[in-house]
Amino acid sequence: MPLWLRAWWQDVARPLPDAPEVSRVKMSGYVFAMLVAIPGLLLLLRELLIHHAWPYAVTHGAVMVGAALLLPWTWRHPERLGMAERIFAALLTLSAVGFLVLYGQHPEAVLGYDLIGSVLLFIVAGLLLILPPQLSLPLSVALLIAYRFEVNMLSGVDREKLLLSQWVNTGMFALLMVGVTMRQTLAGLTERLHLLEELSARDTLTGLLNRRGFEQQAAALRLDGTDGSLIVLDIDHFKPVNDTHGHTEGDRILVGLGQLMKNLVPPDGLAARWGGEEFVLYLHGQDVDAAHAFADDLRAAVQDATLGRVRMTISSGVAAWRTRDTLHHAFLHADDAMYEAKQAGRNRVIRSSPPASGHPAPP
Template identity: 50%
Template sequence: MKHRTAFPVLRALSLFRASAGALVAWLLGDQQPDSPETARVKIHSYAFALVAAAPGLLLILASLLRQGAYFYAALHGAVILGVALMFPLVLLGRMSMLLAERVLAVLLTLGGGGFLLLCAHAPGQIIGFDLLGNILLFIVAGLLLVVPARLSISISLCLLAVYRLEVWRLGGDSGSSLVLAQWVNIGMFALLMVGVVMRQTLAQQAGRVHLLQELALRDTLTGLLNRRGFEEAVAPLRRGGQSGALIVLDIDDFKPINDTHGHIEGDRILEELADVLHRLAAETPGRRAGVCARWGGEEFLLYLPEPDMNLALEFARLLHAEIGAQRVRPKTARPQSGRPQTGRPQAVTGDAVTVSVGVGGWRPEEPLHHAFLRADTALYDAKRAGKNCVRAAFPHVSLEAATAALSSG
């Protein structure tokens, strides 16, 4: 019989110890910061909650002072002051939202522990058990909002258990009103836990789904769209019979760069060129933003919603000139085999990286692969012309002519 009684107790202690360890790890460990939109929503929500709760918190502080509970009044006042000071620090950028939430969790826990100790020291004399339940409800609501979902249920259950134990041991037999109030509070606790935890869980799942969608549509190295992402982004821009231009960009002699300087340098060059492409493709006065993607390897693709091919060709020349002006070049050499590299990497003063660019018109209702084949034909013309130049294939070039040009190359 003793073993049957001890087993649930040991399991409860084990759960509490695991929850406490996870809470400490959350308080001290690193965590992915919130996006600016999420942080803005949190600031507004917390500020509204603080304003709404301020009158009740101040009245409780005044009641503690009137009844001479100065230690608990000081603890309660410190919690209020700490919470109030965090908001200006977050708004001014002196404190991150993640750190503020951790501090808020600690302050709320201290406040809840203080009120439980107060009622244990003077049962029902300074704060009644009805008010204690409402105060704990407020504290649990705050903890559920700032503490991760995997910890919030354990922490809330611990507070519920202590509250129920204090009412049972210290409240006495005060009639049905006290019993009714405590069970109503417990029901409110349970509904609040379920609701907030479900919202947190659904928000985390939505974030993971969004991340997976981003990973499926973007190139992990450069951050540009991949082929699938490019097709999905361009499709809305092509509705209604819109015409435009495709610009294909290829780094000249990229394989020797990887062979000579290593793939890390090759990746860095791809990232720098992607940054230039993304910056120039952004919307400017008089021109809509383009859609750029890494098409594969060292080849990039840009859709320009520009029906005038002369303007598209002008933009391609601007892009080519801007990449040349960046003077992107390999910075380090690959260490020779058998001879480990020591010290700082040796600088290399090699030739700057160059690109070949092909421009092709994209007619309304024309499939992407037809327009891409036309732009790719122009790219091959640039390669045959000695590389490091821009060539164009206007929309009147037929698919058969483009295919024949690629076959002859």
């Protein structure tokens, strides 16, 4: 399965939990939509019972009872909203399939093609509210096209059925109105949440990824099963610079190194500040030879650059990060190699040589 399709399916099958603000907006919208839709739903149920259309009535009643039970179950516990949405979506889907199958077997039943269209549009409108955003646009287009066909078919319907269709359609449009309002409101909230998520994944000083952001993005990149290489680097003699020139100068050096890494890291690579003066890079799809060459180019660039008032150098360790290895395993190997580079005189790049021992690196 392609990476983009797998990521899309994960968003659909396992949506992230909503923030409390988003849950409150959704709950208010669902309550309003249900209140407006009740007359049409009850009239439809009455019509089904009068004409003894029991299979239709049971299918329709299951959705109504499910909604009536799910709303109070979720009201006091907003964290259940995601599960409630999926349950209700399943009920609506089963209802739509049931109506189509039953109508195909009994086309002479009480629900003609006009009311079948109304009911199915009502169901799709409900699904439109609770399905992931990735499906909203195609469903909206299909909904508008289907409703246009239904309008053309309503001529010649008797008054009672026309009234029923109007009530059902009123409920459908109420759902759509709530959906549009919720989408607009949630768009602003989602944008803020994404901004907070981005900030929580970044190092505030250098703008590089922090450890949390690195782990998340590396995991996403490696979903395609491709090996890569890990580089651990440390600024040489950084503590004496802080002690002699002050932390402002130290921060200036960290920011300069971060900017240099941003400029040099390839599009499919990641750069992170791991802590203090230690940094980590991940080169997706690059073997150790390519990663070693990149690390040496970065080392030379740092040596020639003016990161602050003091010329600085870095020591780097390179290790393979195979698909069967954890980040911790690859990091230990690269960190050991960086320690060897420090011991060998600094300002150099060394490849890992297992086993890893996890020595602390000197300054």
